Amino acid sequence: MQQGTLIKHLGKHVGEEVTIQGWLYNKRSSGKIQFLIVRDGTGMVQSVLVKSEAPELFEMAKGITQESAIRVKGVVREEPRSMGGYEMSVTGVELISLAQEYPITHKEHGVDFLMDRRHLWIRTPRQNAVLRIRAEIEQTARDFFHQNDFTLVDSPIITPAACEGTTTLFELDYHGEKAYLTQSGQLYNEASAMAVGRMYCFGPTFRAEKSKTRRHLMEFWMIEAEAAFFDHEDNMKLQEEMVYFIVQRVLERRRKDLELLGRDISKLEAVKLPFPKLSYTEAVELLKSKGEEFVWGEDFGAPHETIISESFDSPVFIDRYPTEIKAFYMKPDPADPKVVLGADLIAPEGYGEMIGGGQRIDDLQLLEQRLEEHKLPKEAFEWYLDLRRYGSVPHAGFGLGLERTVAWICKLDHVRETIPYPRMLYRVYP
Amino acid sequence: MQQGTLIKHLGKHVGEEVTIQGWLYNKRSSGKIQFLIVRDGTGMVQSVLVKSEAPELFEMAKGITQESAIRVKGVVREEPRSMGGYEMSVTGVELISLAQEYPITHKEHGVDFLMDRRHLWIRTPRQNAVLRIRAEIEQTARDFFHQNDFTLVDSPIITPAACEGTTTLFELDYHGEKAYLTQSGQLYNEASAMAVGRMYCFGPTFRAEKSKTRRHLMEFWMIEAEAAFFDHEDNMKLQEEMVYFIVQRVLERRRKDLELLGRDISKLEAVKLPFPKLSYTEAVELLKSKGEEFVWGEDFGAPHETIISESFDSPVFIDRYPTEIKAFYMKPDPADPKVVLGADLIAPEGYGEMIGGGQRIDDLQLLEQRLEEHKLPKEAFEWYLDLRRYGSVPHAGFGLGLERTVAWICKLDHVRETIPYPRMLYRVYP
Ligand SMILES: [Mg+2]
Ligand SMILES: [Mg+2]
Structure with a gap:
């Protein structure tokens, strides 16, 4: 036609x-x-x-x-x-x-009313602009990896075992076997990196959390990368280059959408390379200097991340977290094994953790020891241990939460507007 | 480092x-x-x-x-x-x-042995080449849509209701409610198309079929597009342009990988625009002329599709299927309502259906009638019906199965090699 x-x-x-x-x-x-x-x-x-x-x-x-x-x-x-x-x-x-009387008028509507009509709500200019920005970010991330010799290797969605405990996993009956929806492709990504060198994946991930905060979705998209022969420093450099590349592309191609959203564009223009970096220990000091009570060894909560981000215009790395509070596969810092070669990237303006990443343990014995300490069933990880038996190399990777990134770039109050059809604690419709 | x-x-x-x-x-x-x-x-x-x-x-x-x-x-x-x-x-x-004794040597291994070691098998040159070609196809499809004013709008993975029956759906406990893994984003895509005009999505889809053929996976990736103001003809043109674009890009950028696989490249070079098109009725005649017994009104099986594809160098459209055997939302041909304005695209060399697509019913009453005829619960489709209540327009779309496309382009015997970590009837590991 x-x-x-x-x-x-x-x-x-x-x-x-x-x-x-x-x-x-x-x-x-x-x-x-x-x-x-x-x-x-x-x-x-x-x-x-x-x-x-x-x-x-x-x-x-x-x-x-x-x-x-x-x-x-x-x-x-x-x-x-x-x-x-x-x-x-x-x-x-x-x-x-001719349309029947349209339910979403030009006056204000409540969020539940709009969420029940998400299939129509996405037509409105604000939601439409957010979706276009989301799409731009997605394509930009892929372009970034394509240009940097990273091969897309899709990780599986249905997985046999829990990566880190089963309490937040959606369980599935897989032809009579128990299976789970993936929370992260990371373990697979490590295998894929040993096959293609530098890889990324970008797909939906799931977390069955009973949380109802403005930062949580049950179904969200994650950009994950893993590279052989990358150490912790290479990994952080890759992350900051990617995030910077995304911000520049959105500024270049979706400026009108940002304007429509009323986004203070100068805040995005203020993002500069390299991103600031604090050690975890320095971050704790910063919190204390702002009057927060905080004990070294605890994990940061959302309010802490917000306070830390307020001191910086760009996303900020918090580097070398305590080994105790990080996942079993994180490589300890040889110079100080109490902390790991891992960092979170905290978004500006109170949007919290965008990225978690780090270098992985490449030593077979240490990894086996960690599985034991974390009381994880070794059988389920035999294939993962193979990566250390056959040609283990230093490697590192990260995962970026797409929705939090969209929320920050668009400056949205709630992640529910960052995804076309949000899945939340009490919402799986439409 | x-x-x-x-x-x-x-x-x-x-x-x-x-x-x-x-x-x-x-x-x-x-x-x-x-x-x-x-x-x-x-x-x-x-x-x-x-x-x-x-x-x-x-x-x-x-x-x-x-x-x-x-x-x-x-x-x-x-x-x-x-x-x-x-x-x-x-x-x-x-x-x-130093690697321990590597299980995958340079001699032949059985498929089950290799599948149990898929995390290592992907390192071998053939599997590696397939994964690179897969990644190239994925990026190319996205580039195609980006260049053609299609906006990426992710459809949800966890869905409340069955699109077409529940027998092949993976069921999930969603915080006490029943939910299902998506088989297709199509209904959502129609809503998204009314919001952004032309959209595509590209993500994992699931089918809990008890099939164990060389064409079936439980988890596979689908490229779906939907466009407002596209009719059936526009839709087929879009499909052939996309498939042609993909084939040319793979020939240009992944020729060495094709050579490594021993692919007869002349077969891919023979793909030409426009793709041939048969009506369903003509396809039935073709089958009969080849000595097949076939009754008008039945669906084609894999052997029929293979016979049809043998007459052509390019993928071939089979157009205007009988209304009876197609989904409830397919628009009947106004000139002959026994058939729909829908076509499948059949891959060359016996690889079967790559794409199913068509124009959708845009009339509210007809769609309601179809839901009734198909004994589908109207309540579950209220939001979908809204798309016909509020600004209904002619629209069309399609879904391309990524793994079958990879299988054809690489000329693989089985789709299990087209995806990094295949999920099959009795395989969810590693
Ligand atoms: Mg954290
Ligand atoms: Mg068919």
């Missing part, structure tokens, strides 16, 4: 008569002029319909309801005061389908 | 001394010369170590076992007879870790 012109390409057609196809987002009328605001998913444009020029069309257009599907013909002109910078002088309007 | 040179970049360093890091894939010795074949996941290179030039190094190298991790220093030279086109004259070898 006739494809028409996408609204985002109107700038290429100034002075021409084009046809756009989309939905009526809103309408204003002065009695003599109707302003039809049309969205097509790539942008919005105001289309100006003058009664004296086309009285019958004008009458017909009066009956078009919000979210009705329409085809609008008109001449494109520059109009800096108008959204997107262009307007159309309407020469024709065709009604494709 | 020192990163060294990736083997795939050796061509840029002819005449220079470089250091590569990787694993010993194989070794040959003449007594005076050792040939160390090193892999690093980006390629393989033969490194030549001459006893008279470095007697101590030569002795040490004798003890390096298969899959040991090593660092090799040497001068790069062109050598057309050698794999990859280059060789290294070794000036130094450093052992990073």
